[in-house]
Amino acid sequence: MEHEDLKPPAAPARELRRRSALIGIGAVACVGAVDVGAFAYVSGRATPDRLTPGRLADGFETVFGKHPGFRRNHAKGVSVAGEFVASGAGTSVSEATVFEDGRRTPVTGRFSLSGGVPDVADATKTVRGLALRFDLPDGEQWRTAMVNLPVFQDRTPQGFYDRMLAFKALPDTGQPDPEKKAAFLAEHPETVRAMELAKKHPPTSGFADSTFNGLNAFHFTNGSGGSVPVRWSMVPLQPVRAAAKGPIGRNELFETLIDAFDGGPLRWRLVLTIGGPEDPLDDATLPWPDSRRTLDAGVLTLSSVHTEASGNARDINFDPTVLPRGIAVSDDPLLSARSSVYARSFARRTGEPDTKGTVKVTGKHDD
Template structure:
């Protein structure tokens, strides 16, 4: 049997030592460069989750413990009653016939927790479905049929362009105009915004997924989908708070819930191979088939300070088996930015609530 050759036990000379140190140094340098790239240190202009969150803070100010977007909201609790109609398209347990508990959050856009409810027409609805098998489906929706921009970079540029000027406390009209001129894809959103009026109730709004997803069936077939929540409580508020009261949306919601549950139909639109799945600024044709997947039932609401939604990160890429993200670039970017926002606010500790003054002022821009 042959013996392994003996290893050379002679000490390394200086040249060999330097070569080995050089190899080790190269490996360490490469590893450090990889971490630096991820962190954005090598290229300060590269868009990172922290830069996106920084832009949101610059626009709305820093409010410790609050979300950097959709800071003002209210928690809701209820369940989803699936009728099983969409289960053939997706193996997700939440779409099988039966009830699934949900923890939701209705909110306004922006990072200012004291913004008046009537200041913007956009409302959002985030949901966390908790299936018996332990899987979760987290959805983040808005009451707009299309998103303003199609890419993370455009979203960042929009935040920068619409941030208040430190000298005036308001966005620079020329900078805003220049942004929209450079982004014609915003036309559909701008057309909606021109006629949209702030609603007096969360309960009367429809909420859209905006991004496309895939339902995956038992055979692995992927069906492109978008979904929306259509209200079944569309009557006007019986006693909505006056518009000068910055908290009328929460007051209306809690009053309605005292009278009974609030309900929405979950309507799933089925796309075709010709429908864009990577562009949230484009609507799909109205003739696409829609599946009524069941009813969302909200039974109670509580202020977000101590409510069950307070510590939930409504990351829309947290999905159960049977639902998958599409190629929309906004989805991974939203996930990363949500995580950065969540890390900041949880590090700061829970917020202590925020009350609206009769004449709220805009927060100063942070540097």
């Protein structure tokens, strides 16, 4: 599969490639990973109710079922590859080499839909993800996993877990239990506010014209000892179109993305937003004011799309706390939770049988 999409797009090959890319969605090989899940976000006495990485990972399996070999969340996805070319503007706030003027940094990434079902039908409202790994010199890496929401729905890992269970779709209606949902929302005004804000930023037509936001705050440090809080976003250079109204094809978002690469590379601007002294660093449900200073740090160019075979995103854990010198985590409680749960999810899926090729895709181009 590697780089086959760089070949001239003969029509039958294109159909095959599109189907192939989808057929490998989400599967992993056995790579013998070790569960390195730290547990920084839970403290206090040991009780059976204590939220642990294992319980969080179990929560995904309770809600979405068990799908061996697949990510517990964002299970449906495809891998991409390209490079980031820095504008130099980011060097004023960070000494990370990735921001040096003109530097080209290779990038491996993954587009995904939230939820733990690997062959779930595409829907415009489902949260879209873009995860990236920047490979810097000297073995340094910057990993990030972003979504197309303006803020996150939950302030704490416990809120995430409770919401996931409260919003579990009932088999008969396909909708959450109205009482459980209402009870959760009554306890979580921050989630209600975040959902209202999301309605003001409706999803765009697809992956290529989505803005992907890092949402958590990080500390950027430059070589002169300066430190500023930063949130980052990938803003599309593709024209933005409104999402389709009503249902879409089962794999339509992914098929449209794969087809878009036939027209050439896809590009996003990396925008760094510098937080002010009053801005929350430990609450991803709260937006920062629109007036905050931004820096255009460079352009991400994604030039190829692949299945999740070994060698690209299938075997990567996009742990958002893997950072180069010049970028550091904040006190946001989601970050340490994400790190430990992603590790647990990675350990489970890579320890399970290789399910490569077993996903049934029944899109209109299936043959």
